[in-house]
Amino acid sequence: AQSVTQLGSHVSVSEGALVLLRCNYSSSVPPYLFWYVQYPNQGLQLLLKYTTGATLVKGINGFEAEFKKSETSFHLTKPSAHMSDAAEYFCAVSGSLSGSARQLTFGSGTQLTVLP
Amino acid sequence: DSGVTQTPKHLITATGQRVTLRCSPRSGDLSVYWYQQSLDQGLQFLIQYYNGEERAKGNILERFSAQQFPDLHSELNLSSLELGDSALYFCASSAYRDSTEAFFGQGTRLTVV
Numbered sequence: 001a002q003s004v005t006q007l008g009s010h011v012s013v014s015e016g017a018l019v020l021l022r023c024n025y026s027s028s029v030p031p032y033l034f035w036y037v038q039y040p041n042q043g044l045q046l047l048l049k050y051t052t053g054a055t056l057v058k059g060i061n062g063f064e065a066e067f068k069k070s071e072t073s074f075h076l077t078k079p080s081a082h083m084s085d086a087a088e089y090f091c092a093v094s095g096s097l098s099g100s101a102r103q104l105t106f107g108s109g110t111q112l113t114v115l116p
Numbered sequence: 117d118s119g120v121t122q123t124p125k126h127l128i129t130a131t132g133q134r135v136t137l138r139c140s141p142r143s144g145d146l147s148v149y150w151y152q153q154s155l156d157q158g159l160q161f162l163i164q165y166y167n168g169e170e171r172a173k174g175n176i177l178e179r180f181s182a183q184q185f186p187d188l189h190s191e192l193n194l195s196s197l198e199l200g201d202s203a204l205y206f207c208a209s210s211a212y213r214d215s216t217e218a219f220f221g222q223g224t225r226l227t228v229v
Contacts, residue, residue, distance in 0.1 A: 109158070
């Protein structure tokens with residue numbers, strides 16, 4: 001069984017400030033972890049993923065996330081928010097041994113607002 | 117642009133009706149996944165097809181069915197529609213049977229009235 005908890009359904013930051021979106025997971029097998037972004041009226045776009053290896057993962061648009069096994073966390077960060085970052089962000093876990101996309105379990109999402 | 121095309125973008129229909137949602141995967145991708153995004157259930161995996169055959173089922177209702185055709189496009193059929201079926205339906209595709217990464221289309225917003 002696997003699950004994802006995203007803390008904070010809405011997060012607001014000022015332009016230029018640090019973005020921190022929190023994600024905790026549970027998985028009965030070593031997890032594959034993902035962050036997706038959804039812009040209004042768009043599909044989901046993969047930001048970054050962790051499968052194995054280095055625990056600090058860099059993604060697109062300046063985002064990165066760190067896998068912390070001891071904390072069962074995979075928080076998403078960006079040093080400096082831009083207005084274009086305003087969107088909904090989804091954390092997902094794949095708990096299958098193969099990490100298949102069909103096994104993705106998504107969190108409930110965090111709406112990021114960037115204030116001028 | 118992910119390369120995954122979904123039609124129609126919006127669909128409004130009455131309760132009890134049947135609709136078909138269409139998905140064209142990225143060129144060369146053999147796997148197609150269908151997801152439902154609703155306010156109360158969030159994003160949920162419905163079903164996967166790989167190279168024309170059903171690969172895995174998720175939380176898909178018996179009133180719903182899907183298929184993948186020889187040209188690899190897929191259709192999701194929703195019948196006996198209820199108000200609660202109103203949601204955003206996403207199609208995603210990936211190259212392989214068990215890919216870790218899937219590319220999502222823009223979705224079809226279904227409204228049942």
